[in-house]
Every structure is written in C-alpha cells, then in structure tokens.
Amino acid sequence: MTAALPENTILIIDDNVDTIRLLSAMVREQGRVLFATSGAAGLELARLQRPQLILLDVEMQGMDGFAVNEQLRRDPDLRSSAVIFVTAQSSPEAEIACLDAGAVDFIPKPLNAAVVQARVRTHLRLQAALAVLGDLANQDGLTGLYNRRYFDRQVATEFARHRRHQLPLGLVLVDVDDFKLFNDRYGHQRGDACLREVAETLQDGARRPGELAARYGGEEFVVLLPNTTPAALARYGDWLCRRIGALGIPHAAASAAPHVTASIGLCARIPAENDTVQGMLHAADMALYRAKRAGRNRSVLADESVSDVPAR
Numbered sequence: 001m002t003a004a005l006p007e008n009t010i011l012i013i014d015d016n017v018d019t020i021r022l023l024s025a026m027v028r029e030q031g032r033v034l035f036a037t038s039g040a041a042g043l044e045l046a047r048l049q050r051p052q053l054i055l056l057d058v059e060m061q062g063m064d065g066f067a068v069n070e071q072l073r074r075d076p077d078l079r080s081s082a083v084i085f086v087t088a089q090s091s092p093e094a095e096i097a098c099l100d101a102g103a104v105d106f107i108p109k110p111l112n113a114a115v116v117q118a119r120v121r122t123h124l125r126l127q128a129a130l131a132v133l134g135d136l137a138n139q140d141g142l143t144g145l146y147n148r149r150y151f152d153r154q155v156a157t158e159f160a161r162h163r164r165h166q167l168p169l170g171l172v173l174v175d176v177d178d179f180k181l182f183n184d185r186y187g188h189q190r191g192d193a194c195l196r197e198v199a200e201t202l203q204d205g206a207r208r209p210g211e212l213a214a215r216y217g218g219e220e221f222v223v224l225l226p227n228t229t230p231a232a233l234a235r236y237g238d239w240l241c242r243r244i245g246a247l248g249i250p251h252a253a254a255s256a257a258p259h260v261t262a263s264i265g266l267c268a269r270i271p272a273e274n275d276t277v278q279g280m281l282h283a284a285d286m287a288l289y290r291a292k293r294a295g296r297n298r299s300v301l302a303d304e305s306v307s308d309v310p311a312r
C-alpha cells in the first residue's frame with residue numbers, strides 16, 4: 001500500500017540569493033535542493049513538492065520566517081515538513097523562540113558547512129523514521145491494507161471534495177461469506193491467509209489514483225472509488241465478486257459455493273448538502289445485508305443511488 005520512499009527534498013527559503021547559493025552548495029549531496037526567495041513563493045513550492053526539510057530564513061522582507069512557519073504548521077498538508085530556522089540572531093532567547101514556534105532545529109549564521117550538514121543529516125533521518133511510523137499507523141497488521149482509522153480520514157476528505165465538485169462517490173463494503181464456518185473448519189491460520197488473499201485482490205482492484213482499499217474490521221473490507229457512477233460501481237461489484245470466487249480457496253462448509261465467496265454492498269452518490277459519510281456507509285451496509293439475504297456471493301447496489309450522471 002505504501003509508495004516507495006521519495007528522494008529527500010530540501011527547500012531553502014531565503015530572500016538573500018548569496019545565502020541560498022551557499023546553503024545549496026552545503027546540502028546538495030543530501031537531497032534534491034529547491035529554493036524560494038520569498039515566504040509566499042516558499043509556501044507555494046512546499047505545497048507542490050512536499051519537502052522533508054525546510055531551511056527557513058528568519059529575517060526576510062515582507063513575510064518573515066515566523067509567519068511562514070506559522071502557515072506551514074497550520075496547513076495539514078504541510079505540517080509534516082520539518083523546519084530548521086536559519087538566523088543571525090544567536091541569543092538563547094532567539095533560539096528558544098525558534099523552537100517554541102515548532103521548528104525542529106536552529107542553524108546560526110555565519111554558516112558552517114559541517115554544522116549545517118550534520119543538522120540536515122540528523123533531521124532527514126528523523127523524518128524518514130517518522131514517515132515509516134506514519135505508514136505503520138495507517139496500515140492493517142494482518143493484510144497490509146490501509147486500516148479503518150486511515151479510511152475514516154480519507155473518506156471524510158473525499159466525501160467533502162465530491163460534494164464540493166458535485167461528483168458521484170463510490171463506496172464498496174465487502175464481507176467474506178460464512179467466514180466463521182471457514183475458521184471452524186480450516187483453523188484460524190488458514191482464515192488469516194484467506195483474508196490476506198482477499199485483501200490482495202481488493203488492492204489489485206483499487207490501483208487508480210484516489211482509489212483506496214482498507215480493512216474495515218474482522219472479515220469486512222471497504223473500497224473507496226472516486227468519481228464513480230452507480231452503473232460503473234455495479235459493474236465493479238460484479239467483477240470483484242467474480243475475482244474473489246476465482247481465487248478458488250476451498251470452503252466446503254460455505255452455503256453459496258464450495259469455495260470462498262464474498263457479499264458486496266455498493267453505494268454511489270453525489271453527496272447532497274445534508275448527506276453524511278455515515279449515511280452512505282449505512283446505505284452500503286443495507287445493500288450488503290440484502291446481498292447476504294439473497295444467498296450471498298453477489299453484489300447489490302443501494303436503492304437510492306442516482307443514475308443520471310456521466311459514466312466513469
């Protein structure tokens with residue numbers, strides 16, 4: 001689920017071109033170096049490039065380093081970039097003010113190459129460790145898919161985005177059929193292996209940008225499909241059902257087939273003003289319930305889904 005770690009990116013924000021040149025030369029071996037000569041340009045670049053580390057001049061014309069840092073800290077997308085303040089003010093008070101503002105470190109001017117490199121190295125290492133921890137916190141330990149915590153965050157963001165742009169959002173609940181009987185018959189370890197295989201199938205079927213498969217709990221999974229019409233979602237549900245069946249995992253005690261199958265509840269909607277994520281999940285859950293009641297091993301689209309939106 002996790003993309004390969006990107007190369008380290010270091011952004012220098014300083015209104016003095018000579019300082020930028022000097023700092024760039026000092027840190028260029030340690031990552032890709034970008035620079036901006038004003039706070040506003042620096043924020044713009046940070047938004048586009050998501051640097052691991054920002055070397056931020058405190059005393060700049062216009063927006064000073066503290067103001068830039070405040071905006072960085074406030075923006076959830078930028079908060080993970082570590083800021084090292086660079087300043088000619090080397091009093092203990094100035095140093096404390098930098099750290100209190102949320103910077104991870106402080107580099108005094110005049111610049112010393114060895115000190116700059118050591119600090120940058122340390123914080124790039126810490127950033128890499130934090131990125132690994134962040135990924136683990138979002139991951140389900142058994143299947144490697146995203147966990148429910150991460151899904152809850154993403155679905156809220158996507159729901160709001162789809163409402164803003166009036167696009168249909170697709171939600172898929174997948175529940176492995178008669179899984180208690182599978183565990184009873186084949187044991188918990190084979191049960192775990194089965195869940196991993198189903199998870200892999202879901203992951204394979206959610207590779208387009210913005211698509212996301214997560215473990216929702218126990219033997220239940222959820223897939224989020226941006227900009228997906230009810231008709232396209234119904235096709236996806238049928239396809240997924242067939243793919244899970246085609247894994248051919250024997251399940252002699254199952255009611256729908258002699259192999260592992262899944263029931264799938266689908267909901268695709270353009271979120272209305274008074275809609276909620278919970279409302280969509282509830283609709284998908286009701287559809288899943290109907291799939292179970294109708295004999296399992298099938299996908300069912302929630303009743304109220306709109307169908308007059310362009311095809312995906």
Ligand SMILES: Nc1nc2c(ncn2[C@@H]2O[C@H](COP(=O)(O)OP(=O)(O)OP(=O)(O)O)[C@@H](O)[C@H]2O)c(=O)[nH]1
Pocket residue numbers: 142175176177178179180181183187188189190191192195217218219292296
């Ligand atoms: N092996 C394994 N089993 C799990 C895991 N999480 C949940 N389960 C089992 O999944 C089973 C789910 O059972 P039920 O909720 O009764 O549903 P079901 O047997 O799949 O029946 P239907 O959903 O009606 O088809 C329970 O026996 C749980 O113990 C897991 O991580 N590993």
